[in-house]
Amino acid sequence: MNYETILADKETHIGTIALNRPDQLNTFTTTLAHELNEALVAMDKDQDVRVVILKGNGRAFCAGIDVSVLPMESIIDYRQWIHDMERMNLTIARMVKPVIAAAHGVAAANGAGLLAAADLAIAAEGTRIGTTAINVGLFCMPPAVPLARSLGRKRCLEMLLTGDFIDAQRAEQIGLINKVVPGDTLMDEAMSLATKLAAKSPVALQMGKKAFYTMCDMEFEKALEYSNEMFAELCTTQDALEGVTAFRDKREPVWKLR
DSSP states (O other), rough: OOSSEEEEEEEEEHHHHEEOOOOHHHHHHHHHHHHHHHHHHHHOTTOOOEEEEEOOTTOSBBBBBOOGGGSOOOOOHHHHHHHHHHHHHHHHHHHHSOOEEEEEEEEEEEHHHHHHHHEEEEEEOEEEEEEEGGGGGGOHHHHHHHHHSSSSSSHHHHHHHHOOOEEEHHHHTTSSSSEEEEEEGGHHHHHHHHHHHTTTTTHHHHHHHHHHHHHTTHHHHHHHHHHHHHHHHHTSHHHHHHHHHHHHHTSOOOOOOO
């Protein structure tokens, strides 16, 4: 599919989606939001894709939302606009394929939310991450949702209330990203991680991600009961039998799609 504001590609079970408004630092427009969401859904449905990498072309990962459309005429317009801007975060959580963010330059406001919404995240040295809306009389309310699930309350509120940028090293220390790497190795590192995940059982990976996000919103006892049931279901799959058999036979497993 041809897109105006993103580039989508796949190779050896790994899909790559690049935000492609480099001159605007990959800020979100309605078109970009729609296209990103469409590409994520398409890759989740693609049987050949097992892992998805998100990146930004040009000097930045994503500098937030393009606010040139403001002001709008009514709260109805704002509601639809905001819904469009944030839909991808829910899509990522609903996807069965793992999503890895590979960030560089700047990840601000909606960009910081997208970084937090990804299942895993790698950032280049020097990357600056911030929820900067407070500095222009707004507040990063929707990005706060994935951020709060990555950080503790006080760390999250510190970012939201101050609007200050943190660097990649600090983001790694507080659990917002998984790894900081030299800028010239960012995509190599992201591909290496994606390749490692793509080599796992697709069934286990996908059932596991779905179970993780579902149980996170449950109270403890129900989460444990649900996870027990999901694990029992996973144990009945061909991949579970193949994985255990291959381990016993000291050979590499041959995974099935289902």
